[in-house]
Amino acid sequence: MSHVRREKWMNQQKTNRIAKISLLLIVVIFAGFIFGESWLPSDQPKIKNSCKTYAGKWERVRQDGTYETVKIPGECAAERNEVVTLQTVLPQKMKAGQYMCFRSAKQDMRFYVNGKLRQQYSTKESRIFGKMSAVVYVFVELGEEDAGKTMRVETQTDSSYSGIFYEVYIGTPMGVWNKLFKSFGMELIVAFITLVLSIIAIGASVAFRVCYHKRMPLEYLGFGILIAAMWLITNSVFRQLMFPNLSLVNDMTFLMIMLLALPYLFYMNAIQNGRYERGYDILEKIVMLNFAVCAGLHMTGICDYTDTIGYISAFCVVCIFWIFITIFLDIKKKRMREYTFVAIGIFSACLAAVFQIFFYFQRSNLFNGVILALGLIILLLCSTINTIQEIVMMDREKQQAMSASEAKGRFLANMSHEIRTPIHAVLGMDEMILRESGEEKIREYALDIRNAGQTLLSLINDVLDISKIESGKLEILPVEYDVSSLIFDIVNMMKMKARDKELDFQLHVDERIPSRLFGDDVRLRQILVNLLSNAVKYTEQGSVTLEVAFEETSQEADDTVELLFRVRDTGIGIREEDLEQLFTAFERLDEKRNRKIEGTGLGMSITTQLLEMMGSHLEVESEYGKGSVFSFRLVQAVVNPEPVENLGKRIAGRVAEYEYQTMFTAPEARILLVDDNAVNRRVLVQLLKETKVQVEEASSGEQCLECVEKNTYDLIFLDHMMPGLDGIETLQEMRRRENGGKEVPVIALTANAVTGAREMYLQAGFADFLAKPVKPEKLEKMLMDMLPAEKVNLPKNVNGGSVQKKEEEVIPEVDGINRDFARLYCKDKTIWKDTLRQFAVTMEQEAQKLEKEYEQLCRLPEGSEESAQAFHAYCIQVHSMKGAAAMAGAVTLSGAAQMLELAAKENNGKRVQDITPHFIEEWREMKSRLLPLFADGESAGKNVLESETMRTLLGIMKSAVEQMDVDRADEILRQLKEVSLPTEEMQQALAALCAAVTDLEQNDVIIWCDRLEELYEEYIDHR
Missing domain, CATH: 1.20.1070 (Rhopdopsin 7-helix transmembrane proteins)
Structure with a gap:
């Protein structure tokens, strides 16, 4: 060991010696260079550049003809604008190429040799401002013939420089400049x-x-x-x-x-x-x-x-x-x-x-x-x-602040994870108790557990939000949003809470408010929910009112609007001395009186800071014991100026509407439905079930082209965003082909119902467009307008007669599923339940597919062509998940998917990477909550709904094989094997289907899927 250290020390000493020698060598070279240039004689070729100060005698010529000897450089007493004349006799020996150099002190100058004008300087003709010539060195050329002649210099200026003369040089121009550089070069x-x-x-x-x-x-x-x-x-x-x-x-x-x-x-x-x-x-x-x-x-x-x-x-x-x-x-x-x-x-x-x-x-x-x-x-x-x-x-x-922030962030993240995990377990088991227990007392206890768990989750979210705001990680993300949907969601949520406390909930919305705006609807919803939740919490009797008013914006631009939000309550009110503490984090007012009310005291702090980030502020009016009014103004950009009209009545009507009767029937009409998402296709098929329209499905643009070549349709619904050929490309190819549905009207299906969408689709050749999630009444009205009149049968008595209702199974409340939002698009309970079942069945495949696209995106360098393609593929997948979630009523998941879709369209890799893992986690959590609701099919017997599920699974299987999605096909096979098939013929069909999937024989898969569906339908019909 000592030998190694000695060798290392010797190498270090050797390196030090080399460094010292190198430094000494550099010093010697530079010292030699400086010494040589300073003391050695010049060996440059001799250039005839010369310059010396002119030492001749100068005389001033006065206006009366007298002469006065003057010294130059120097000053001659003179008035402004007086012409000052000096003269001198040039040397007896002059060389060709010599010049006499004078410096003009803001003077106009004229030079005469033997009475003849040789040179003059003045900027009277060129200057823009001012009345004096600029300071300049004037060179007067002289020759051998000028030796001994008289040179006269005349100067004139309207400044205090009148009569001032600087040093005069004689020599070559280069010589003069060299001399000047030696004097003034520094x-x-x-x-x-x-x-x-x-x-x-x-x-x-x-x-x-x-x-x-x-x-x-x-x-x-x-x-x-x-x-x-x-x-x-x-x-x-x-x-x-x-x-x-x-x-x-x-x-x-x-x-x-x-x-x-x-x-x-x-x-x-x-x-x-x-x-x-x-x-x-x-x-x-x-x-x-x-x-x-x-x-x-x-x-x-x-x-x-x-x-x-x-x-x-x-x-x-x-x-x-x-x-x-x-x-x-x-x-x-x-x-x-x-x-x-x-x-x-x-x-x-x-x-x-x-x-x-x-x-x-x-x-x-x-x-x-x-x-x-x-x-x-x-x-x-x-x-x-x-x-x-x-x-x-x-x-x-x-660094200190970042360390503290990181430590705080790690603590909060660990706290969130450690608390959420057992809470989810508790709530999950509690949900099983609610489903399986029939004892009223036990169910009452279970409901209390669920409410307490939801409250605890809300408190944790508040703590995380305030942490994000303090660390600067919370951003305002403006998007296009629908005012009606926003207010509907909030009102529906708050009405339930108010109903539980027997409070009257009122809504007043200005009918002039534009229907579609641009802003951060997620944070706006959070602000309004916080204010309304507080109003409900602190009001024991009376009412809670939400007012949304419209005021003309003070800005000149016509594309913005100022909204005024007010939340009124008849609650306990706030003391004047407590108002300052209202917005302090973790502070609660009147603690003794409000000790039974749940909360961390973070809601108002988060609200005020969010409003500040959005360029607004919260105003409070309160009278202790009588109630409070919270209000704020918010400027939003207008996307669609069409007014919302009477939103209160519309919301009340939507909530009241539950059963729906079809507007028409058209059993002879035939339409083609093209969408890459099986859930979306399933929903539309169910929505059209009562119309008896014949619906055929295609899962891609390529399959659509094959269908229109083989069959004739009265109408085609074509999704815009699909892998491979998108909707517009499919339509263009369809119109180019002779036998490809050239005259069939095509409706664009899209979840991007933004301003200008209708014009874009009409220009692309579509007959119209239908926004997803699809509204049943709009869908049926569009069919009535587009289908041939002879194939549409109107009901004789729309309002009369009784409508037989099927007995419907009750689906328990599911956290994250907004039933009322889903009812806007699926008014029939059976359709919605089947949609929810299909959504739950396909969630894992959708999540895996998104994970693949996400992993591919993360591997590629940002800005490359491959990265752009990966963003496009990712965007298509998350677009599909957005629509499926909206149909099922998973509003939060649908909103998060929309945020990811926008990020992918903008190629915003950072936002995609930040949100995707959490989105997939939440997606799978939703799957874990939904799947148990439909897990009891085996014991329930083979009913109609189960038949619908079988048809859906087989449809997904065909779609998966067509798209070469092996993982999804294997998952569907696994689910089919768990189904009890009552006949040997069905079991043989399933075995043949398994073999076809294993061999990736697309045609055989479709044949056996159709065969198995046919056998299963026959069994159900004769059961």
């Missing part, structure tokens, strides 16, 4: 460094804002340094090499100076957390006013920027003074430790700014921007350090 380098740093600061700040959803003060500083960098570049002596329009560049320089203070005021206000916001706000407005006034005076030609620079500089000094005052106040309050590094940087930048202003008014060559740039770079470095400290602290706090 200014340009620092300007571009500052520009790059400002862009980095802004980019980093924006990235931070995107990641942390918070604006950092560094962003303001970044824009401040960007403005300073632009000022340095546009004010550089090299600007004429970079920009074509110097007048615009000159204006840009002053605009940047006027705006320079603004970002730093924002920055310091943010750093100091708004402690002196009022003062900063006043200064910011002054800066903006100064900008507007000075820019306006310049553009109108009243006053040039150079004449207002004094006021601009004064405002900058005032801003600097104010920043110093706030820092001093923070030092006095011991608050500066929050931004120590920033204070050091801002002090450096402000000091540099003061020096820069001083040098400007001295017209010194030191006015080159380097001092200010260096001060700002120091400020940026200090601010960066401060920002890094803040980010580190924020990350530390975020």
Whole structure:
């Protein structure tokens, strides 16, 4: 062991030696390079570039003809707009290609050699605003022939720069620029460094804002340094090499100076957390006013920027003074430790700014921007350090908060699982007691157990909801929803609770409310249920009222509506001093008086937070001992503006309606029903049973095409979303074929009855469309309109006579199955019971199929073509499950399936992955609750319903083999083997069917399914 450690230590020492040698080598190379370039002679090819300061004698030529010797660089006393003339005698020796270079100080300039105009400079013709020419270096070309001649220079400007002359150079243009670069190159380098740093600061700040959803003060500083960098570049002596329009560049320089203070005021206000916001706000407005006034005076030609620079500089000094005052106040309050590094940087930048202003008014060559740039770079470095400290602290706090949230989430998830599991077991056994026990007392105890268990589940859901809201994981998911269905569900639920307490439940709905809206109906339902549940809980006598009013929206858009919801009760009311505690989580008011009322005190807290997430708030009016009114407003988008009309009467009518008499009979009519979902087909067949219409079924678009080629139909119902050929593709192919039902009217079956659906289907060639879940009266009315008139027989006496009712078996209440919702679409109890039986039988196959699609989707990379196809397949399957659940009355499952369908259509993988496992779990829980209801068929004998079940199972078997769904076929076989077949012929048919399924012989499967169904029907008829 010691040998291994020694070897490891020696290898580490060897690595360290190599690293040290490499570092030393790099240092030696760079040191040699710097020394050589500094001390060794130049070996470049000689370029004839020369430049030197012109040392000739200059004389001023006055208007009276007298001469006065002047010194250049220097200033000649002159009035504004006065023409100032200087002259000099050129050297006796001149070379070709030489130039004399002058700097214009906002002056128009003209150059004469021996009295002839050689060069002139003025921007009078090109400038847009202002009345002075921009600062520029003017090159006057000279030749050998100009040696010893007199050069005269005339300047004129309407500014304080009148009579000012800068250093004059003579040489080649490249030589002049080289000399200028040696003098002022650092200014340009620092300007571009500052520009790059400002862009980095802004980019980093924006990235931070995107990641942390918070604006950092560094962003303001970044824009401040960007403005300073632009000022340095546009004010550089090299600007004429970079920009074509110097007048615009000159204006840009002053605009940047006027705006320079603004970002730093924002920055310091943010750093100091708004402690002196009022003062900063006043200064910011002054800066903006100064900008507007000075820019306006310049553009109108009243006053040039150079004449207002004094006021601009004064405002900058005032801003600097104010920043110093706030820092001093923070030092006095011991608050500066929050931004120590920033204070050091801002002090450096402000000091540099003061020096820069001083040098400007001295017209010194030191006015080159380097001092200010260096001060700002120091400020940026200090601010960066401060920002890094803040980010580190924020990350530390975020990690702590995430750890706490994860721990809380794990606790709640474990709590939910650990409590739900035994509750489900208790409720399941309790349900068996209710079914099997005949003793009244025992059933009474069992009902108490069920009610207590449901209450406990509700409390757990409240705790999980408040946890999701606090952790930010609860989202508002807007979808299209039907107002009538939403209110119907809520009213039906609350009426039962109110009836149990002998309370009067009233509903008032504005008839003008649009029938279909866009919003989060799940959360809206939760809010209304919470408010109404509380109203029922805390009301001992009197009434509970739900009011839904319509008010014109204040928005200009016509596609939104503002709804006003009110919940009134005649309950115990709330004391005025208790109103503040009403929305506090886990708080209950008047605990002594309300101790017998169940609840956690979370409902109102969840309600208020949900409303806040939806852009609304809850209003409360209450009088202790007399009752309360809870109200809120909610803006929703309008999908279908058709009004709901008298919803109260419609709901009452729907609840009252139970038995249904068919509108017509048509025994000679023949229709084809095409739907990939066996439950949907079964429901439609049952709904049409009393009409005596001949119904044939097809489970796919391909099978539909085969049927229409062989047979003639009066009408075809065609589902839109199917695997393989969908409804629209099937219709298009049908119309192309000569013998393929070219003239037969086709009705689209769809669960997506959204705005514009009718127009879309009519354009695609459908005669009409029928929304799922199918309403019986609408289905029959559509058949009456579409079928040939000679085949439709109207009843002689629709309302007269007695209708014989079959004795119906009672199905116990099932958690998650809304009977009243199912009655909207299946008014006949027998049809609904058979639909529910079929739903229960096929639930496991549907769940397995969805699991396969889900697993396939999870394996594929997001964004790929295969992923898009997988989303489509998943969408079709969950669409089918949505319709089946709605037909059975499983409203919650149907709503969850709709949410998954929308997520799949949007290719929202995250939402699909978040919801699918829970959806499948809930789906199977529903299956476990439903299957025991239909498990006693063996002992009940062979009755009509069992015959219907056999026909349904065999129909599913044919569909499964056609779609090559082996798992579903095996499951149906397993169920068929458990059925007692009374004759040897039936047993032989089942054996032949098993062999055909094993060999995947599709035609044989269909033949033996039909044979077994025929034998079974004969047995039932003769039994």
